Amino acid sequence: MHKLRLLLGICLLSISCAQAAIDPGLLRPLAADDSDTRIAAILALVEAAPEEAQPVLQAMAGDSLAVAGERVVVLGAGGRVFDAASNRELTPPPAGIETIGINNRVRRELASALAALRLFSAEREVRWQAAQEVNQNVDAKMLPLLDRALAAEKDPKIRARLQLAHAQASLGSTDAAVRLAAVKTLGESSDPRVRQLLLPLTEKQGDTWVEADSAVRAAAGTSIRSIEQRLAWADNLGRAFTGLSLGSILLLAALGLAITYGVMGVINMAHGELLMVGAYSAWAMQSVFRAHLPGALDWYLLAAIPVGFLSAALVGVLMERIVIRHLYGRPLETLLATWGISLFLMQVARTLFGAQNVEVANPSWMAGGIELLPNLMLPWNRIIIVAFSIAVLVAMWAILNLSRLGMFVRAVTQNRPMAGCVGVPTGRVDTLAFGLGAGIAGLGGVALSQIANVGPDMGQGYIVDSFMVVVLGGVGQLAGAVWAALGLGVFTKFLEGWTGAVVAKIVVLVLIIVFIQKRPQGLFALKGRFVES
């Protein structure tokens, strides 16, 4: 229905175009000999008849505007000739047709005039494009046109752009008062480009100021400062967000470890490889979907979540059954044995999938982002990962605190012999709990596949970070891991702002080492007295 009405509107518009006539006196100067007259004519034409001018200007840009005597004509396809003023076909075609040639300067003016004309288009997308184009190349001559466009425009985003362009155009005005008003308006922007625009006004070129009027200069200074303030604010906000997203990645990587190490006390150096299993599951699901369900390729990630969980959990259960269960109570040996497992798994991945990284594409619904401010864009994939880590955290909390398995796990952690005495199958609980931790690592891997490289060595990069999170948070505590991960993420990102990524990482590691010396039990220690083993 809506589309139909739009179509009808366009038809009506074209009919009215065909009938309305332009004053031929406005058209004649388009064929003048010097460029200045032509440019003035273009602007005058746009001014006088914005709607009718478009086909004529388009024809001019396409080199099919011509003069025949005193009459300006448009050359159509198949040798047909139309009168530019009335848009009526001329039969027979007049004699002595001469095409109006245009140079680059005129062409540029023509392009910006056409863009300005598109500001009045009925379609929002076209207007948005046009507003952006106008911003690129704007001068004082377009002010009346922009005024008109502003009066008609309802969309706030386009309006903001137009206002910007308007102020930008006014900066070129010869009237100091107009310039002052423009500088003040621009001060309300939070666009880094506007800052670039204003900066020259406060500078000297040689001995003379670029901006002659001192009041305008002062206002420009104030405007720049307020823009910078807003930019800094947005920067910090952006940094906090990337910190949050890094924190949630750390959390996803460390949550599985919080169960296996934090709760069960098993040092699992193969944890990074469990992440890798999850990431490769995402890749495998992508390949399966590509081969068999190309239509639903965008949704492979949803299938990868259970697959990633189950395959990593399976690997975890096998690890526990074959190796780890024989080493309970010997943490250092567990460390070495699981390191062996990690080497083994890495080589398995290399043999099965090749030594090169595999390519895992983001589904299309994760592309793009929300533009909060002109210089602050929150990408969808980061937002989704933050949300996903929250979901995994909630699920894990629920399993540990509400389910029967969780109760058993807590019981075995607190007092293994007593739990066994009252009938908890401690051996099976160990296996299941380890499987759960491994499965959560697999989920982390699925998420990581969306933002990091997927390859046989990927796990190695996370192992130190994950342990740092768990150790910093305090063993045996989920809350500790959460605070530690988020804190580390945000802190690292802010530090990166002034030291660079590598130094920030080194500083963070050293700070953690120092912190552990002060508080060996981590941020959140279990209350109560424990016998040291």
Next chain:
Amino acid sequence: MSPSPARTPFIVRLGQSFDARSWWLVGLFAAFAVIAVPIMHLVLPADHPLHLSTWFITLVGKILCYAIVAVAMDLIWGYGGILSLGHGLFFALGGYGFGMYLMRQIGRDGSYQSDLPDFMVFLDWKELPWFWIGSDSFLWAVLLVLVVPALIAFVFGYFAFRSRIKGVYFSIITQALTYAAMLLFFRNETGFGGNNGFTDFKRILGYPITAPETRVVLFALSALALIGTLLLARYLVGSKFGRVLTAIRDSESRVMFIGYNPLWYKLFVWTLSAMLCAVAGALYVPQVGIINPSEMSVGNSIEIAIWVAVGGRGTLIGPVIGAFLVNLAKSWFTVSFPEYWLFFLGTLFIVATLYLPQGVVGLWARLRAGRRRGEGAAAGTTTAAAAKGAGA
């Protein structure tokens, strides 16, 4: 405690820590390294069946350095019960310390013909950073190798042991320390050649570094350093200090209740172990011809632990055997079946921890004990009964 009237000199006590049979073995080994190897490498023609190739000298020389590291690791882990995942750091620091000297020895023979090492010219540095001062002196390099890792180990260990960080916690933070150091050394701005590290050495003390004679000398030095390390370790382990250290390993709380402060015992053995690693690193670099930050990778330090575990913790010959077995296997695998090496190493980690708690040495002892028991069974049950009676 009454003061003993005339203490035997330290050097004598050191000598006494090996029994006669051990001295024989050590002497044999030293003679092989110092006399036989040079003859077999330098004098015998290349087609002679007993000729030792450069490849062999480099490989075994390298493994000798690894063996020193393994013994150092065994002191702290096998006797002190502290698993360090930071020994790769001390090894690399020793290597870098000596590498600085080797870099300065290149002089103007680098590809940029500058007084500065090539990587600094590449970074457009105009003068040496302050920590390179004195690096053109051999003695200073030796001092650097001994002091810097020891200092780092001492400070780190002091704070860690004072907070009574132990077990896995200690392993993890040493790992983090090594990882942080690796990231630091990977940076070009740190002043140690970034990810390329130091390489293209030309000479050492003025002698060309790739000459067969130099190689043979370095080989002999490594062998002597290993013997020295073993001697020192044997002495320490047999002394009262060693007894307390082992007691701390087995039950730290009990040792504290008796009145010892474990801090200094642990700190001493930890610092000593770091120094030994650094010496090994300094001997390793001229033989291998390169040092770069990947020596500090997480995996390298854990691999040191597996040499010790395979050979046998808590024995001194075990780590040496382990270092040789694992590294010979590595050089064979990486040439013949490169894709299976990690499978083998991974399996080795698992098998060694699950089935070889005492390593190869323990296995050997068990087999021998089993055979003796078998002989005993053949001789009749009387001995066992007699032993029982004697025990009761």
